[in-house]
Every structure is written in C-alpha cells, then in structure tokens.
Amino acid sequence: MRDLVFYNAACVQVTGARRLILPLRRSVRRLLLPLFQRLVEILQTFDLDLEQVGVRQAQLEATQKEREAEIRRLQQQLAAVSRRQYDLEAFQLDHEALVRRLAALEDHVEALLHERMLGEPR
C-alpha cells in the first residue's frame, strides 16, 4: 500500500549484523499494521476535510465580496434617495412659496377689482 511504504524503510537493503533485528521489525510492523491503516484512514479524512474547508472558504470569500458590493450599491442608493428627498423637500418649499405668492396676488387682484367696481358709475 502506498501509504505504508514508509514503514518498510528500515527493512530493505540492510546488511551485516543489523539484519538480525529485521524479523523483530517485521513482527512489530505486522502487529501495528491495523493501527497504521486506521491512521491512513484518519489522515485521508483530514485531507478530505481540508479540501472541503478550502472550497467553503472560497465560497465564503465570494459571498463576502458579493455582500460588500451589495452594501456599496445600497450606500449609493441611499445617497441618491437622500439627495432626491432633499431635492423634493426643497422643491416642495419652493412650491409652497409659489402658492403663497399666488394666493397673495389673487387677493390683491380681487381687492383691486372690488375697488374698481366701487369706483364705476352705476
């Protein structure tokens, strides 16, 4: 198995008196094999998790960018709405002024017409 090759490291190309401990090494390796296999499984799971975390992080970063763009757009819209509201209020005030002036002029016209009527011979 690819993941267990590491444990053969001290069991190949061994020469001289060091060959005597090879059977011991092999027996230990045999005994520990289930543990090593389990470790491989765990590490593979971690690897998979890391990949998923990476994908999730990328997704989150993209979402954050979208949200930031959304906030910028909303800020621009708010500024535009505030501006429009300001313009509307200013326009409303000017309109009110116009209406008041018109009313005053109507009153003056009425008063002048009344005066003229009184002055006309019957």
Next chain:
Amino acid sequence: MRILVLSNLYPPDYVGGYEIGCSQAVDALRARGHEVLVLTSAPRLPVLHEAHVRRALQLTDVYSKYAMEHSTEVFQRLAESEAHFVNAFNVYQLTRVLEEFRPEVAYLWHLVGLGGLGLVACLQYLGIPWLWHLMDAVPSTLCSRLGRPVPALTALFGKQIRGRYLACSRRLPAEIEAEGISLADQVELLPNWICGPRSPAPTDFFRGDYLRIVSAGQIGRHKGVDILIEAAGRLRTNGYGNFSVDIYGKVSDAFFGDLIDRLDLNDQVKLQGSRTQAELMALYRDCRYDVFAFPTWEREPFAFGPLEAAAEGCVPVMSRICGNAEWFVDGVHCLKADRTPEAFAEIFARILDGEVDLERLSRRASAVVWRDFHLNALVPRIERALEAAARQPRPGVGSAREAYHLALLAEKLSQVLIQEPYCA
C-alpha cells in the same frame, strides 16, 4: 382688547429677532387701540421705564454661555429646571398681574428663562385663553432636559395644554411635533415681517463689475458663516476677484477669523462686528449691497435678516431648505442653493458672469416685502388670531392661590429630584 404679553426679554433688552418682533407686534397692537401690558423679566442692564411694560419676572439666563460653562453640573441642572419648567416667583407675579389687569387673552412669546412651562400651565389652570407666537421651537425646548425632550412632559403637554399658535413657517410646528408635542390643528402660519416707513425704491443695481455680498446675524456654523467664507475662497480660486463679503454680527468664536486668514481672504471677506437692526437696514441701503448670503441650517424657522435686506433691494441668496425658503420663490424673489460652499460659489459666479438678472429680482423682492411682509399688512391677522383665542372655552378654572401653591410644590419637587443624586 386687553392683551397680556409674556416674553422672556423685551427691548431694549434683547438677544435676537424674537424679542424685537415681540416689541414691534406690541407697538402695532397698541397703535390700533388695544390695551396691552407686557410682563417680562428685569432687564440685564438699566433701561427706561415704560408704562405698558412691567419688568417684574426673574430671568434664569441659560443663554449665557460663559456662566453656564463655568458652573457646576448641579447648578446647570437647577438653572435649566428654573428656566424651562417652573419658577414659582414668576408664577406668583403672573397671578398678581392677571388679577390686576384681567386680560381677555394672553399673548405668549419666547418663554425660555422664565420657567415657561409653569407660566403656561398657570394660564391653563386659571382658564386664561392664550395665543402663542412661535418663532422658535419654544414648547419643545420647555419640555426638554439636557437638550432632549422628556417624553413624559411632551405627552402631558399635548394632553393638558390647549391654546392657539401662530408659527412663522410650516417647518417650525413640524419640528415641534416631531419632538413629541401635539399642537393639534390650532396652528396658523404668519410670516415674519419688516416694519417702519418705506424707504425709497432701490435705484442702484449690480452692473456686472463688482459683487457686494453681505450677511448679518449670529456668527456661527449653524448659520453657515463658514460655508460663506469657504464659498468666497472657491470663488477666488475659480478666478473671480471682483467681489467682497461683509459679515455683520457679534464674533464670539475665533474660528471664523482664522478661517479667513487660512484662506488668505482678508482683502475680500471682513468681519464687521455687531450692528443694531436699524443700523443694518441703513447699511443695506447706503452701502448698496447686491446680495444677502444666508447659508443657514435646515432648522432655521424664519430669519428677519434676509427679509430686511430684501426690502432694501439686496437679493437674498439662501439655503434651499429653511423657513425663509417657504415664503420666497427661487429665481423670482431670491436665489436658492444647496447648503455647500460649491453651490454658493456657483451662484455668485453666475451673477458675476451676468447670467442672473439681479435688478429684476431686487425690484420684485423689495416690492413684495414692503407690500405683503410689512407688519401693517399682517397685524390684522394677529388681531383676528387673538380674538379667536379669546373666544375659546375656558375649562377647569382654578384660583390664583391654588396655582401658586402648585407652582411652589412643583418647584420644590424638581429641586429635590435634581439635588438628591448629588447628595447621595
């Protein structure tokens, strides 16, 4: 009619246009045969005695910035309570004057400093009908503590206090109502005014060579003096040097002088110091100013300055949103701009470039102000409003003795409530 006028100050002792407006209205009512008695505070400087003015009230001068800033917190709060809520001494004086003068109607003006809430409550308790002339958000100020309206007080005011109001612009009652006080539908709009004999019609107008800009009033950022100075700076940066800006008013902040220095505008912009209303009117006429710059804040109820300047042929250039903007039409009687240095500089540049017919604006504005904004044209409406107020029902009539007792109780209670946390 017998009319009792209540005002915190009365000329020659005054702070601003509100008190001057009060004295002009009083003179106009007296000239039309009404019996008017003014009840106001003891003057802050000696003044001549006038038979129709009783200066018997105590003023708690919360407008004295120096005194308020150099006093302890507990003193400030007690002073504010006495100025806004109740001053039993003033209630006592009011009850005495009411018994003696027996007015048909009370005509209320600026009541901050007198414990105005207590005075209005006293009138309400005694069933004296009243008309309140609003040139500032006085009802909501009287219901405020530390600069904020107290919801319990504003709610009570709306429920218990019933009278009629004259307001100088639509935005003023709107502001008062936004702070929680319901004025019901008892508000009538009446613009501010000019008074005095009509000056000769202006004959000398801007010819495109040199623009003379003037501004007058309080020198503060809320009035946009900084905006005006910066607008002058921008105008010069844009290559216009043929203009001057004279700013009249009491300078109490070195910021504005520094700003003129920093922008190197000493040749063009001058802080000219304080002038009386009559002196200003003469200046608008004699110095032949072309425009009156008024980049004021949105809260402005309706300043007298631009009106007086317009009467003398000086075209107001004002913020698009303010009380004055409700009464004059852009491009017809005045020019309106966004409240920014850029916008004001642009308007001045347009005038200098000959794109604005300032003469026609000036003639129209002057004629309209003398004709429709003169006090003589408006005082009949004040009379009608006073008569309508006097005809109002007078529910819950109590006695003056009880009113004074209640005022004493309220005063002591507010003092205890303020002092208690400091004694703990």
